Amino acid sequence: MIRSKRKTLVIEVNAKGEVCVRAPLRMPISQINKFIGQKADWIDDHVRKMKNKQKERQEAGEEKMPISEQEIKLLKTRAKRIIPGKVRSYAALIGVTYGNITIRMQKSRWGSCSAKGNLNFNCLLMKTPDEIIDYVIVHELCHRKEMNHSPRFWAEVEKIIPDYKEKRKWLKDHGNELMYRPI
Incomplete structure (x- = not known):
């Protein structure tokens, strides 16, 4: 369990x-314990799925070599060259402003948007197709209008990326291959 200055409880x-x-x-x-108890079936289901995926990858010989510090450095450099220009373009299109842009190697997120409008992006986005990078950027910028995942938020995303559901599915289907590659 990790406690922090957050407002919500998440598993x-x-x-x-x-x-x-x-x-x-x-x-x-x-x-916290009550919440965990209510989510026990969800937890069991997801633990089982992840263990099965890990076993399948091992059996298929798909365990990837750890990502090197050099590769992370190259991905960050490339992301710093590409992402800010895309953010500028999409921010103008959406009609929002933003603060700082940070590129990091993250283990569980593709991007995030703080309440102050600062944007964080995962350097591993550079290993995804361009339309996925665009989707993540638009997703984070739309949080400048709606700091949640309400229907209004998704309507904002859909105005720019009409097939956003396909992009979300791509990240769901392929994200683990990139995101959880050991370091």
Whole structure:
């Protein structure tokens, strides 16, 4: 369990099938345990899926070589060259402003947008097709209008990327291959 200055409680299952609970600093442990109990079936299902995927990859000989520091450096350099220009273009199209753009090697997110409008992007986006990079950028910029994933948020995304559901599916289907490659 990781406690931080967050407002919501979330459960994550990583590619190894490990469970992480992220909770607000002051949330009572009884409330956290109740939430975990309510999500027990979801947790079991996702742990089983991740363990099966890991086993399938091992059996298929698809365990990838760890990503090197040199490769991360190259991906970050390329992302810093490509992403800011795309952000500028899409921000103008959407009609929003933004703060700083940061490129990092992240293990669980493709991008994020802070309440102050700062944007973070995963350097591993450089290993995805251009239309996926565009989708992630638009997704994060649309959070400048809606800081949630409500129907209004998705309507904003759809105005720019009409087939955004296909892009989301691509990330769901192929993201693990890129995101969870060991370092």
